[in-house]
Amino acid sequence: MLGLFLQGGFFHGLNDLTYGVDIEHMRWMGILQRIAIAYLLAALCEIWLKGDGNVNLASSLLSQYRFQWALVLMLSTLYLSLLYGLYVPDWEYRIPIETSSSPPKLFSVKCGVRGDTGPACNAVGMIDRKILGIQHLYKRPVYARTQQCSINFPNNGPLPSDAPSWCQAPFDPEGLLSSVMAIVSCFVGLHYGHIIVHYKDHRDRIFHWMFTSSCLVVLGLGLNLCGMHFNKALYTFSYMCFTAGVAGILFAGIYFMVDVCGCRRPTFVMEWMGIHALMLYILAACNVLPVFLQGFYWSRPRNNILTLIGIGR
Known part of the structure; x- marks a missing residue:
């Protein structure tokens, strides 16, 4: 519910003091919704899909949680x-013409392919358009900042004269199919936690x-070299492996510095950010704090704190 409120379109962003969203065009998926789904499934599996017994070797750790890894294999x-x-x-989509009473402009996108991971013809977008509806997808996708x-x-700007027809199409990077890989990454994090539970020696x-x-990083790099390229928007399997592996290496490094060497003071800021991660995301990444600050202005809406420090117009 929080994700629908913050990322569904209720707030209209910087330089816009209006609010409210048409339910028929509300964005259903978002980062908070993805986190909720992935964490919920991982938590349920941790409750119901784990074995009993002591863990002495890596093989026994995998064996104890074999049902969870079977689910990971199925999802992948x-x-x-x-x-x-x-x-x-x-497929087709329509873009309203704001300065005219004319009907929305129709765009046609030519596909007719399988296995495409480009912006226009990937299965991730097609599934979201079919199930969620194109009117409920993110209307400012990252593809709008591409050179095409x-x-x-690499910033947003006017369309080139030869821009492809898909440039203005809605696309949700937190869609249904890409969230499947996010669930798998949660199970990788769960595995890191199992190591803490079952092994007491640093x-x-x-x-x-x-x-x-290291295995995940090598696997991700190998898949990328073999043609399964890193793609954050689609959350490809290679991208998941590489980022989960890098996160594990970083986690091990911080653990060594803090818990083994006792150097806690340099990481105090990161610890505070980790404790309040959700609140920081809501205030900053969801534009809640900037939208709140721009609501206080002098004489005209453009004379606000954000404009004074160079944010917005």
Whole structure:
């Protein structure tokens, strides 16, 4: 519910003091919704899908949580099968003309392919358009900042004269299929937590973290070199492996510095940010704090604190 309120379109962003959203065009998915779904499924599996017994070796750790890893395998197979196996037909979308009473402008996107991971014809977008509805997707996708779609690349800007027809199409990077890989990444994090639970020696913990993380990084890089490229918007399997591995290596490094060496003071800021991560995201990334601050102005709305410090117009 918080995600729908903050990311569904209720707040209209910087330089706009209006608020409210048409339910027929509310964005259903978002980062907070993805986190909620992934954490919920991981928590339920941790309650119901784990074995009993002591863990002495890495193989016994995997065996104790074999049902969770079986689910990870099923989810990964489902994602890869749909991403590379689904046929994506031609599709259309409409963009309203704000300065005219004319009907919305119709754009046609030519596809007719399978396994495409480009902006226009990927299965991730097709599934969201079919299930969620194109009117409920994110209307300012990252693709709008690409060289093909913006003369101010890598920033947003006017369309080039030869811009592809898909440049203004809604696309949700936190859609249904891409969230499947986010769920898998939560299980990787759960595995890192299992190492803390079952291994008490610092050396054992760091070894297992580094071994798992290194394998994920190598797997991700190998898949990227073999053609399954990193793609954050689609949350590809290679991207998930690489980022989860890098996160594990970073986690092991911080653990060594703080818990083994006792150097806690340099990481105080990161600790505080981690404790209040959700609140910081809501205030900053969701523009809640900037929208709140711009509501206080002198004489005219443009004379606000944000404009004074160079944010906004």
